Amino acid sequence: MSEMSAFTFRPATTTAAAEALRGEVRDFLGLALRDRPPAQRALSWAGYDDDFSRAMGERGWIGMTWPKAYGGHERSALERYVVLEEMLAAGAPVSAHWIADRQSGPLILRSGTEAQRQRYLPGIARGETFICAGLSEPDTGSDLASARTRAVETDTGFVINGTKVWTTNAHRSHHMILFCRTAAPDSGARHTGFSQLIVDMTTPGIEVTPLYDLAGEHHINVVHFTDVEVPKDALLGQQGDGWKQVMAELANERSGPERFLSSFTVLVELTRVLANSASSAQATALGRLAGQVAVLREMSMSIAAMLEAGDDPTVQAAVVKDLGAVLEQEIPEVARLLVSCEPDLHGDDLNAVLAATMLAAPSFSLRGGAREILRGIIARGLRLR
Template identity: 45%
Template structure:
């Protein structure tokens, strides 16, 4: 336990600024060719082709060892690529989870056979991942996980279900957390083990969970006696809790945790024009100041990852504050725009409505607000 939080004031080096311009030029080319853009619904096939082009640029697995296809670049350089992709609303879903957390987890805990088989495919934009942690009767309380894995020869048999699994219907693999032994009275963390699971394995049923946005993103993934080879075990049997918390530090701290509804703010600035009235100027200034603060905190966490630190508590704070902010952003934009005379380009209201339909999921994915605040309180020595 510690009550010392660290958000060091890190500045991005010059190399990052050069990289930023390169990424912006690439994204402008992709928008010009019609890959994505305002009002454009990118198909899964188009998104996969986009991922391959991103991989060809060397922007997937940037921080990974060169022996697996990585570039051995810094987390700060990766931060810049992520930020630009998110601001542009590029179709990053086929590679993002694999790049952000699944690949680093395999590098740290996977067998050499698993690393050689999967990591180069991720780097090329050809292998996608989802995360199987939450369950219907336990939510984000991973201690209560009941999906089970039992020994079967040289491998394992999986039974149970995972829920809120983002994009499982489009992904190739899952890193799943399964119970291999009962928890003990002394240690609730005991008994959980992680596996890499090929989602095309017989016995897996992926069921959609409806969303107000009308898009398919969340899923329930059901395992019925699914066989997983022994080489797909990640790390220590019964000791995956520490691995899971390390993995979530990667998931919870990036700019994607406060930029998902960013378009609402951009639309508001365009609506206000170059000479907003005092009320509008103050409202936009407040939102931009909050966004800048979240960004500085997120960059700081990227610097900690670069220095080999696992900022579990700091990452939880960024995710909590960031998702609460981006969830509230469309509502704040609507309030500020309500008394503005100009209705904009006609698509403002439609786009804002879509952002409001997206917003409810933001404090669920990656760990609920309640769970995050428990992690923060524990890290501060308050529980």
């Protein structure tokens, strides 16, 4: 049991304020999404609508836990969690502000200068400033420490050269938080020498090239940097602290309800189809899926409580992300076994939702950290390696 002492989940309980907020969010979504078909809801947090993001900002549902001095609302992590899970369960189009709210804003709040906090955070909280994450690179797989994009320091700032790939919403974002090498690694320490820069996406020398997914949708991109000059105040945090900062950022990315609700619309439609005609075997299989969602929800809520308490949930977040991706990929396959349906983007609701989800499903075990990387993090947390 001593091996498990560093690997626990903090119990999370709801509050009257959180449940009152849940009702408010549901009322809002009932009107805002009343004409949104299930196939579009299946996009979950990949659905993009900047007007919707601004409407969320007007209601105080972005930057919820941040200080009011930076446009935040000083609400609890649990209240923020309630908003997230209601948005995702309903299939709301939250992609525009998602990365900025989930990881970029907290990173700037934690590591940025006062000027950076004042400059970026209020716009994010209003749903008006969108940020993409410049992490993955061609030919490096999931090994972020192999990143080769380099920023050379000059008298006035940094000059950036390199390429990022799989960059969600780079073509729509105002800024990128770029993970790059600013110095050679220390001997035997390949995670050293990295920094993060906040880069204006309109800076000369940046070329954004679209990548289309299996459904023909354009969400992700290749971003090339050719002699891109940024000022000294683009540096986020301390030079050389990039690896430490990005690991904290990824803990936020991996722990939320989006890591097990990406296939939730399939579950909703499957339940609708079986509501009045489920056999014992179908009801059992459906109940098993619902039980898995419930357990992952408790684990994810626990991480929200840990973040509120100032704990480091890196390992717990990796567990939720890994188990969540397994479930997300399993749900559409189970649906096909339980009812007679085939993926068809132009078919009935279940068929269309199934098609949209299955086209996206291969990415579920890649985005936010590949399965092998996550299991390495878990193994280290359990002191198995």
